[in-house]
Amino acid sequence: MSSEKILIVEDSPTSMLQITTILQKRGYDLMYAVDGEEALQKAVAYVPNLIVLDVILPKKNGFQVCRQLKNTPGMQGIKILMLTSKTQQSDRFWGLKQGADDYMTKPFEANDLLKKVNELLQ
Numbered sequence: 001m002s003s004e005k006i007l008i009v010e011d012s013p014t015s016m017l018q019i020t021t022i023l024q025k026r027g028y029d030l031m032y033a034v035d036g037e038e039a040l041q042k043a044v045a046y047v048p049n050l051i052v053l054d055v056i057l058p059k060k061n062g063f064q065v066c067r068q069l070k071n072t073p074g075m076q077g078i079k080i081l082m083l084t085s086k087t088q089q090s091d092r093f094w095g096l097k098q099g100a101d102d103y104m105t106k107p108f109e110a111n112d113l114l115k116k117v118n119e120l121l122q
Contacts, residue, residue, distance in 0.1 A: 004121050005029045005048040009039040009065065010083075011057050015106065019052060019083070022110045023117065036060025043069055048078060050120055052113075055084035055095065063098045070099030079120040083108065 006028045010016040016032065023030055031046055033039040035058040043051060043065075051069070055062035062082055069075045080102075082095045087105045095103045102116050 003029060004050065005031065005046060006117070007031045007033060007039065007042055007046065007048040007051045009033045009036070009051060009053045009057065009062070011035060011054065015054070015083075019113070022113055023052075026114065026117075028117075034058070036062070036065045039065050040068060043075060043078060044072070047075070050079045050081060050117060052081050052083050052117070053100070055082060055086050055091070063094060066095065066098040066100050081116055081120055083113070 006023060008016060008019050008030060010019060011034050020030060031042055031048060033042050037059040039053065053062045053065060062084065066080050069078060069080065080100045082100045082103045083106065085106045092103045101120055104112065104116055
């Protein structure tokens with residue numbers, strides 16, 4: 001069992017269920033947020049090891065959440081994996097520029113998600 005804490009930030013119930021199902025099987029300690037502001041509150045309160053972050057979110061988008069966390073003392077060490085339907089090269093570039101540690105697009109394969117999560121948690 002892993003004690004790694006992962007915050008999943010996703011406003012689509014379908015995507016949330018898909019991501020949760022994949023990560024639960026590995027025994028990660030999962031937390032959830034459905035918008036950018038809730039994501040920031042939970043990140044500060046629980047300081048997860050990793051955030052799986054959608055870009056298109058209510059209240060604050062994933063780029064804003066990522067930038068804010070990476071500029072907050074004590075939060076810079078949190079790994080951020082952007083997982084989004086935004087597939088343009090410019091989106092990927094912008095996500096990484098905001099401080100994301102990696103960037104994945106939807107739809108995705110379970111094995112690819114697990115591989116990225118494992119790499120980021122090393």
